[in-house]
Amino acid sequence: MDWGIKNRLSRIMNPQDRKGVMLAVDHGYFLGPTERLEDPKKTIEPLLKYADSLMLTRGILRTCVDPESNIPIVLRVSGGTSILGEDLSKETITTSIEDAIRINASCMALSIFVGSKYEHQTLNNLSKLVDEGEKYGIPVLAVTAVGKDMARDARYLALSCRVAAELGAHLVKTYYCENFEKVVDACPVPVIIAGGKKLPEKEALSLTFNAIRDGASGVDMGRNIWQSDRPVEMIQAVRSIVHDRLTVEQSINSFFLTKSITSNELETLNTR
Ligand code: 5RP
Numbered sequence: 001m002d003w004g005i006k007n008r009l010s011r012i013m014n015p016q017d018r019k020g021v022m023l024a025v026d027h028g029y030f031l032g033p034t035e036r037l038e039d040p041k042k043t044i045e046p047l048l049k050y051a052d053s054l055m056l057t058r059g060i061l062r063t064c065v066d067p068e069s070n071i072p073i074v075l076r077v078s079g080g081t082s083i084l085g086e087d088l089s090k091e092t093i094t095t096s097i098e099d100a101i102r103i104n105a106s107c108m109a110l111s112i113f114v115g116s117k118y119e120h121q122t123l124n125n126l127s128k129l130v131d132e133g134e135k136y137g138i139p140v141l142a143v144t145a146v147g148k149d150m151a152r153d154a155r156y157l158a159l160s161c162r163v164a165a166e167l168g169a170h171l172v173k174t175y176y177c178e179n180f181e182k183v184v185d186a187c188p189v190p191v192i193i194a195g196g197k198k199l200p201e202k203e204a205l206s207l208t209f210n211a212i213r214d215g216a217s218g219v220d221m222g223r224n225i226w227q228s229d230r231p232v233e234m235i236q237a238v239r240s241i242v243h244d245r246l247t248v249e250q251s252i253n254s255f256f257l258t259k260s261i262t263s264n265e266l267e268t269l270n271t272r
Contacts, residue, residue, distance in 0.1 A: 004137020005170060008106045011072040012053040013171075013190060013217060014243065021239050022192065023051035024222035025060065026076040026109070031083055036227045040064040043226045050235040055109055055141075055220060058095055072106035074141060074220075078125060089113035089145070093125050097132040107139045107171065114160040115147030123167060130168035141220075142169035143194075154179040161187040173220045176211045184215035192217055195224035201234060201256070205248045208241045218242050230256065 013020040025044055027034045037043050040056075041064035048054065048071055055074040056065075065071070077095040081088055091111055100108050110129050112122045126142055133140045142164035146156045152175050161172045165187050174183060176193045184191050193211045195204055204224035211219070219238060228234040237251040246254065 001170075002134065002137050005133070005139045008072075008137065009139050009170060011106045012074060014052060017243060018190070018217060019212070019242050020052045020192065020218035021050070021235070021242050022053045022055050022074055022218065022220040023047055023225065023235065024055045024194070024220050025226070026056045027222060028060065029057050029076060029079045030081060030085075030088060034223075037222075043231075046232050047225065047235050050232070050239050052218075053106060058099060058103060061103060073103060074107040074109050075100050075103060075105040076109045077129065078110035078122075078143075087117055089116035089118040089122060089147075091118070091122055091125065093129060097136060097138070100138060101136060105138060107141050108133055109141040109143055109173075111143040111145055112160065112164055113145045113147065114163055115150045115156065116145070117147075119147075123163065126164065126167050126169060133170075134168070139170035140168070141171045141173060142167075143173045143220075153177050154182045158183045158186045161191055165189045171217075176207050176214075176216070180211060180214040180216070190217035191215070192220050195219065195221040198223045198227040201228055201230070201237075202248065202252065204228075204234070205237055205241060205251055208238050209248050212242055212245070 025040055027037055040060050053072040053074050057076045077093055078091045079094045080092040081090045110126055112126050113119055130140050144160035144164055146160055150156045154177050157174045157177055161174050161183055164172045170189055172191050173194055193216050208219055225231050225235045233255040237255040240246040240251045
């Protein structure tokens, strides 16, 4: 692997433990002002120091993140359709490699929609982006999604991750599922997991713990962090599971129960 690609990857995946906590705030590229991400600057700022990297579009980067901040950037470079559009899978490459270089991106992220109407187009996007990335030493994160009617199970997720890796992705994002180790074992590059829709905090931490236990190299997590009522504690707890191998209980004890917490808050945390 090219020195530049390895060097950039080492900025987003800690070389000591080969794990990473990627804070995802790119949701607006097709969802618009998602709940608790209406003012991205306000959402991002208190979380930044606990993230290993930040995943977002160039528009939010330029307007909401201090260029002097040292956070490694995972630049989302695919899109072109919104939640109101014809089909979410109809994506194209939306940002040039020159802009990714100007931004000093540590990685470029692009979605592939395996089993969808526009599967071919999105796989073609990935191949082209990998060619561009290889030219300039910028790794590519393939964000895998499966078709609307396909189950998010090990069979389809393994297929999507493997296709992404075969086309040259350097890192793959998928969802946690039963038999997740089969997904990881069949993918020759590191696999990280998305958090998905907001869950009760304890469930999201269990998801993180199980994924790491079963071979994930980290998380690319958004809503389960910044839609929490305690986002700073949540990202610290996620981080402690990914990097310090804390259990779910230990992470809750360390970050949620150390400060005074009302019994109502605790109840919410354990049951939501
Ligand atoms: C949206 C994305 C998100 O960045 C990714 O799904 C992680 O966010 P969340 O944890 O909220 O699912 O790629 O397309």
